[in-house]
Amino acid sequence: MNKLKKENSRILRVAVIGMLCALAYIAVAFGRIPVVLFLKYDPKDVIIALGGLSLGPAAAAIISVIVSFLEMITISDNGIIGFFMNIISTCSFACIAAVIYKKKHDFKGAVLGLLSGWLSMIILMILWNWLITPIYMGIPRSAVTELLIPAFLPFNFVKGGLNMSLTLILYKPIMLALRRSHLPLFDNVELQETSLTDLNKSPQFRFKAIFAALPILAVSVAVMIWLMTNS
Numbered sequence: 130m131n132k133l134k135k136e137n138s139r140i141l142r143v144a145v146i147g148m149l150c151a152l153a154y155i156a157v158a159f160g161r162i163p164v165v166l167f168l169k170y171d172p173k174d175v176i177i178a179l180g181g182l183s184l185g186p187a188a189a190a191i192i193s194v195i196v197s198f199l200e201m202i203t204i205s206d207n208g209i210i211g212f213f214m215n216i217i218s219t220c221s222f223a224c225i226a227a228v229i230y231k232k233k234h235d236f237k238g239a240v241l242g243l244l245s246g247w248l249s250m251i252i253l254m255i256l257w258n259w260l261i262t263p264i265y266m267g268i269p270r271s272a273v274t275e276l277l278i279p280a281f282l283p284f285n286f287v288k289g290g291l292n293m294s295l296t297l298i299l300y301k302p303i304m305l306a307l308r309r310s311h312l313p314l315f316d317n318v319e320l321q322e323t324s325l326t327d328l329n330k331s332p333q334f335r336f337k338a339i340f341a342a343l344p345i346l347a348v349s350v351a352v353m354i355w356l357m358t359n360s
Contacts, residue, residue, distance in 0.1 A: 150196055153176040156176055163357070165357070174223060177223045178227070181223045186223075186228045193219040210264075210265045218257075221249040225249050230242040246293070250285060254281065258273060259274065259277060287352050287353045287356065290349030294349065295342070298346075
């Protein structure tokens with residue numbers, strides 16, 4: 130009986146990951162917003178981060194790889210380089226956030242995890258653009274260096290800020306809604322919040338999350354508008 134229950138749990142977990150992959154792909158396929166130069170923002174990392182916070186860092190990594198592969202073979206023109214870039218960008222944000230939140234499972238852990246993911250993504254993407262962009266775009270590294278501060282840095286700041294604020298705002302309400310739905314898929318799959326009781330014990334989390342996220346969201350949107358109007 131326990132073996133059957135574990136098998137069902139694994140199947141349901143795969144189903145949830147598949148659903149998140151579909152939502153993340155839709156987000157990148159239809160939600161891309163040109164910001165500066167060839168850089169575009171899409172909200173797929175929010176969905177992947179939500180998957181990581183609820184199902185763990187391994188789930189976030191799996192979703193990232195699957196969605197990046199689908200993106201490469203359908204809508205991206207950056208080939209294998211774009212595939213790896215997307216994985217590094219997403220995993221540096223979503224997986225790091227999920228690892229820290231798994232160890233410190235409260236509001237402070239969520240904020241610390243998302244902030245760490247945001248900072249890691251900025252650093253890795255600056256390094257990636259400095260090292261790889263000259264190779265696949267065929268331009269001098271000096272030209273890329275000149276764009277790091279006025280373009281790549283603010284873009285990744287905006288991207289991480291939007292991802293963090295939206296993830297903070299959406300995480301607890303979505304988990305609560307899934308648990309209250311009583312759908313078998315979400316009743317049985319192993320989420321990090323194990324029950325409605327756990328979710329209802331911390332309504333402060335949701336208010337704190339909104340309070341913390343709104344200033345970040347406002348600043349990120351303001352910087353994004355500035356980049357779009359000055360590009």
